[in-house]
Amino acid sequence: MSLLQTQGLTKTFAGLTAVEDVALRVAPGEVHALIGPNGAGKSTLVGMIAGRIEATRGQVVFDGRDVTALPAHKRIRMGLAYTFQITAIYARLSLADNIALALGSPDRGAARAALDRVGLTECEDQLAGDLSYGHQRLLEIAMGVAQSPRLLILDEPTQGLAESEIANFNRLIRELAGDTTILLIEHNMNVVMELAERITVLDMGRVLATGLPAEIQSDARVQAAYLGVSDAEA
Amino acid sequence: MSETGKIWALHLALIAALIVAGLVLPAYHQGNLARILVLATYAVGYNLLFGYTGLLSLGHAMFFGAGMYGLGLAMQHGDVSALPAFVIGLICAAVLAAVVALLALRTIGVAFMIVTLMFAQSAFLTVLYFGEWTRGDEGFVLQQATRQIAGVDLSEPTNRYYAALILFSAALLITLKLVRARFGRVLVAIRENEERTRMLGYDCFRHKFLAVVLSGTLSGAAGAAYGLLFGYVGASFTGVQYSIFPLLWVLLGGAGTVIGPFVGALFMFYLIDYASGWTSAYMLIAGAVLVALTLFAPLGLMGELRKRWLRWLP
Numbered sequence: 412m413s414l415l416q417t418q419g420l421t422k423t424f425a426g427l428t429a430v431e432d433v434a435l436r437v438a439p440g441e442v443h444a445l446i447g448p449n450g451a452g453k454s455t456l457v458g459m460i461a462g463r464i465e466a467t468r469g470q471v472v473f474d475g476r477d478v479t480a481l482p483a484h485k486r487i488r489m490g491l492a493y494t495f496q497i498t499a500i501y502a503r504l505s506l507a508d509n510i511a512l513a514l515g516s517p518d519r520g521a522a523r524a525a526l527d528r529v530g531l532t533e534c535e536d537q538l539a540g541d542l543s544y545g546h547q548r549l550l551e552i553a554m555g556v557a558q559s560p561r562l563l564i565l566d567e568p569t570q571g572l573a574e575s576e577i578a579n580f581n582r583l584i585r586e587l588a589g590d591t592t593i594l595l596i597e598h599n600m601n602v603v604m605e606l607a608e609r610i611t612v613l614d615m616g617r618v619l620a621t622g623l624p625a626e627i628q629s630d631a632r633v634q635a636a637y638l639g640v641s642d643a644e645a
Numbered sequence: 646m647s648e649t650g651k652i653w654a655l656h657l658a659l660i661a662a663l664i665v666a667g668l669v670l671p672a673y674h675q676g677n678l679a680r681i682l683v684l685a686t687y688a689v690g691y692n693l694l695f696g697y698t699g700l701l702s703l704g705h706a707m708f709f710g711a712g713m714y715g716l717g718l719a720m721q722h723g724d725v726s727a728l729p730a731f732v733i734g735l736i737c738a739a740v741l742a743a744v745v746a747l748l749a750l751r752t753i754g755v756a757f758m759i760v761t762l763m764f765a766q767s768a769f770l771t772v773l774y775f776g777e778w779t780r781g782d783e784g785f786v787l788q789q790a791t792r793q794i795a796g797v798d799l800s801e802p803t804n805r806y807y808a809a810l811i812l813f814s815a816a817l818l819i820t821l822k823l824v825r826a827r828f829g830r831v832l833v834a835i836r837e838n839e840e841r842t843r844m845l846g847y848d849c850f851r852h853k854f855l856a857v858v859l860s861g862t863l864s865g866a867a868g869a870a871y872g873l874l875f876g877y878v879g880a881s882f883t884g885v886q887y888s889i890f891p892l893l894w895v896l897l898g899g900a901g902t903v904i905g906p907f908v909g910a911l912f913m914f915y916l917i918d919y920a921s922g923w924t925s926a927y928m929l930i931a932g933a934v935l936v937a938l939t940l941f942a943p944l945g946l947m948g949e950l951r952k953r954w955l956r957w958l959p
């Protein structure tokens with residue numbers, strides 16, 4: 412059985428179809444990468460899954476329950492966590508307060524542990540807005556992890572991270588994998604190949620391919636649409 | 646001292662100082678301070694919504710007025726005694742706040758300001774329209790004999806002062822408790838980043854709704870108390886001016902600080918009081934000081950204090 416399943420999921424923005432008829436299955440405990448070129452509709456798709464964006468059509472089933480009509484906060488309470496592509500933290504609050512809001516309780520020890528987990532060594536009284544961009548990303552990831560979700564959705568978490576921080580991130584995800592199901596949008600192919608157990612490729616709003624990393628890597632259409640381009644860029 | 650200890654010590658010390666002030670101040674200042682305490686209660690209510698939740702209302706005078714007219718009309722036309730009339734005032738404000746919240750919270754930002762402004766304007770016009778009962782602009786005076794609770798004459802200056810202090814202390818301590826509880830933390834989270842808060846699993850609408858209702862009810866309590874303690878109920882208290890005042894007091898004193906509203910109301914009251922003693926152009930002086938403060942202390946007096954020295958100030 413899948414932890415997350417979508418059927419015919421579609422989003423149209425004023426005539427532009429950003430996501431079209433997406434059927435996605437994410438098995439419990441797996442690390443599932445969602446890749447695709449810029450504007451493919453990845454963020455829109457996970458936005459609909461998390462309830463941030465209303466679906467034009469289609470269905471989202473989480474943990475065996477149809478959550479399509481459920482508001483975001485109720486889906487989150489069912490055990491889903493979401494991190495934003497564009498960093499969304501509380502810049503004027505302390506790191507401890509940021510984590511406390513994610514945890515739902517002001518436990519300083521737990522906050523310290525959550526920060527340590529992502530490799531943030533700053534004092535928990537520091538303001539989140541004073542962190543460097545990369546460290547703000549780490550805080551966002553820490554907030555997602557702190558919620559102990561069953562499904563953790565990460566939208567380009569490694570963007571702006573240094574090499575060592577990416578290595579630390581990979582370690583963290585491998586630690587979580589198994590207990591936590593992870594849906595990971597990622598542009599960095601090294602990260603994808605290192606972490607993903609399965610990959611779904613989105614292109615122009617549609618699923619181009621889905622399968623094991625090796626299958627995706629050798630898929631000619633995927634190479635044409637995405638991998639080739641990104642390799643050339645990199 | 647622990648942080649919690651310091652916080653309670655500070656706020657209880659303020660209340661203690663105000664208790665002493667009631668005994669030692671000359672009559673003129675005691676009278677002023679009674680009025681300031683009621684207005685500060687209004688500002689405390691406003692601050693809950695503006696300072697903590699980040700929702701800027703331009704129509705809070707309708708809640709102040711709902712409390713005042715709820716009490717005043719019940720006493721004047723319903724022969725209700727002061728205490729139940731006060732409760733009626735509270736209920737009027739709470740119900741109005743709930744209705745306004747349901748409609749206005751569909752909008753955000755500037756639209757929210759405008760919707761609250763329009764509602765308040767309608768409330769103001771309603772007061773004028775029912776002039777037969779409300780006596781419109783002219784207002785009406787509450788008979789001194791009726792202004793008492795449990796035999797205590799609230800028109801007597803010292804009684805009035807302590808009644809105002811009880812009201813203010815209750816509002817202050819309730820807010821202090823509230824903003825340090827999970828509920829208050831979520832309000833701040835909504836102010837700082839609503840989308841993030843929603844995506845952490847919090848029901849933002851429910852929190853904002855409760856914030857409007859609490860804020861409106863506190864404002865209504867201040868309005869009802871004002872009518873009861875000073876014996877006058879008039880349409881000017883529901884006008885635009887009375888929606889702007891709490892915004893100014895809160896901005897001056899420090900939005901999102903528990904004692905800021907009091908500090909702001911106190912400061913502005915005496916600023917205008919002193920300035921009007923020197924010159925008839927006192928509003929000019931008051932205006933200049935306000936501009937200077939917004940330039941040099943944009944977070945308000947207590948806000949700047951918190952930023953520089955007292956990080957723990959709630």
Ligand SMILES: Nc1ncnc2c1ncn2[C@@H]1O[C@H](COP(=O)(O)OP(=O)(O)OP(=O)(O)O)[C@@H](O)[C@H]1O
Nearest residue numbers: 424427429447448449450451452453454455456496
């Ligand atoms: N709110 C919106 N209104 C209109 N169009 C939108 C909106 N959000 C996204 N789009 C459009 O939908 C398409 C998919 O966008 P989306 O952000 O989902 O892509 P993405 O795969 O996440 O891209 P990236 O890799 O750049 O993050 C794009 O063409 C985008 O311009």
Ligand SMILES: [Mg+2]
Nearest residue numbers: 453454455496
């Ligand atoms: Mg995206």
